[in-house]
Amino acid sequence: MANEEYLLTSDEARALLQIDEQTRVEISLDLGLSPTEVSIGAEGLLLPSGLRVPRGQLEEMARKRKRIFSLGPDGPEPVEIAGEHYYKLTPTDGAPTLEIDGIQMHRTSKMEPFEDSRRKVEGTVGAGDSVLDTCGGLGYTAIWSVRLGASRVVSVEVCPEVRELRLVNPWSREFFLAAGQIEPVEADVLEYILSLEQESFDSIIHDPPRFSLAGELYGAGFYAELLRVLRPGGMLFHYTGAPYSRRGVRDFPSEVTRRLKETGFRARREPQKLGVSARK
Ligand SMILES: C[S@@+](CC[C@H](N)C(=O)[O-])C[C@H]1O[C@@H](n2cnc3c(N)ncnc32)[C@H](O)[C@@H]1O
Incomplete structure (x- = not known):
């Protein structure tokens, strides 16, 4: 995970997959703080940086629930850290919450x-x-x-x-x-x-x-x-x-x-x- 990466939630990935035709849409890549225009279509999502997220990767994200993914060149990575305990950022209607071992x-x-x-x-x-x-x-x-x-x-x-x-x-x-x-x-x-x-x-x-x-x-x-x-x-x-x-x-x-x-x-x-x- 790196600071300042584009972030997408599993719900957002699901919504993007509803779009088949090549088109430009406004989505948020920072958990709702600001809008960004992206292009989406049969080949997947094209980010402003030029990075492409293929539909298969969007499908992978969409299969999960209440997850946040960081979109890097090596593919989407869930924003979570697993070790002795399990830490994750969980999306909400506003700011994400922190979950430790499943407790918000x-x-x-x-x-x-x-x-x-x-x-x-x-x-x-x-x-x-x-x-x-x-x-x-x-x-x-x-x-x-x-x-x-x-x-x-x-x-x-x-x-x-x-x-x-x-x-x-x-x-x-x-x-x-x-x-x-x-x-x-x-x-x-x-x-x-x-x-x-x-x-x-x-x-x-x-x-x-x-x-x-x-x-x-x-x-x-x-x-x-x-x-x-x-x-x-x-x-x-x-x-x-x-x-x-x-x-x-x-x-x-x-x-x-x-x-x-x-x-x-x-x-x-x-x-x-x-x-x-x-x-x-
Ligand atoms: C309810 S959260 C705090 C939320 C925070 N006020 C915010 O604005 O996001 C509790 C936090 O306390 C931390 N914590 C637990 N025990 C602690 C300790 N002994 N000293 C400092 N931090 C601790 C946890 O890691 C967790 O991040």
């Missing part, structure tokens, strides 16, 4: 991931803020922090595979364009936070994987560190999702709210945002 890292039901990320940041990050983005992922919460006025965002991501997918994802471009304001940190935030000065951030976005995958990021010890690095009066947004709610066995956001209060935050649930807002 953003809301995609009734909400598109970029909008989901705006909601996580809005109301917490203020103009001129220095922000700690604990779980950087594809960079959406960092991008929204800058868009909403942050002057500096320290964005921590532990996983090299996720950082590689972030490089390929066109929706993450602003993360790199805002290099003066966004400082990417390649580290485990549980360790990294210990190295931070106390009261060094105006706001914190804490958007961890779900509790069953990263319980330590919901623990009292980590919450105490969040409190320590936040300035007095500073704001935290903690995304929790609503796990266990369908079975009605636990009210998880309330448990997080209680634990944040015990740590010393003033915290309240934000049901619309599936999280908890807290002030130091």
Whole structure:
């Protein structure tokens, strides 16, 4: 996979295969961000670079579901990394989400991931803020922090595979364009936070994987560190999702709210945002 390659989803490949006559059509080669005119016909898809994607390759892509392919000279390659865990970019109606071992890292039901990320940041990050983005992922919460006025965002991501997918994802471009304001940190935030000065951030976005995958990021010890690095009066947004709610066995956001209060935050649930807002 390489940065700045043309990207096509399996749904888009399927739609192109409906066209038999040689013609020019507008499609997106960057997951819906911008339109590009291409030519399509019996010989396949002709990209603006001159690269041809034969119909057989389009058919191969169309057979898969919810995939993104990078269109390189060696043929289409799925945007995924398989190793000890399986990481992939998954298309949605808006920005792609990140999937780790089949678990989506953003809301995609009734909400598109970029909008989901705006909601996580809005109301917490203020103009001129220095922000700690604990779980950087594809960079959406960092991008929204800058868009909403942050002057500096320290964005921590532990996983090299996720950082590689972030490089390929066109929706993450602003993360790199805002290099003066966004400082990417390649580290485990549980360790990294210990190295931070106390009261060094105006706001914190804490958007961890779900509790069953990263319980330590919901623990009292980590919450105490969040409190320590936040300035007095500073704001935290903690995304929790609503796990266990369908079975009605636990009210998880309330448990997080209680634990944040015990740590010393003033915290309240934000049901619309599936999280908890807290002030130091
Ligand atoms: C829900 S996603 C974050 C989405 C992100 N806020 C965005 O805007 O795309 C959680 C991310 O936290 C990362 N992560 C998990 N444990 C971590 C840790 N201990 N330190 C830093 N990042 C971690 C995962 O690799 C994953 O990319």
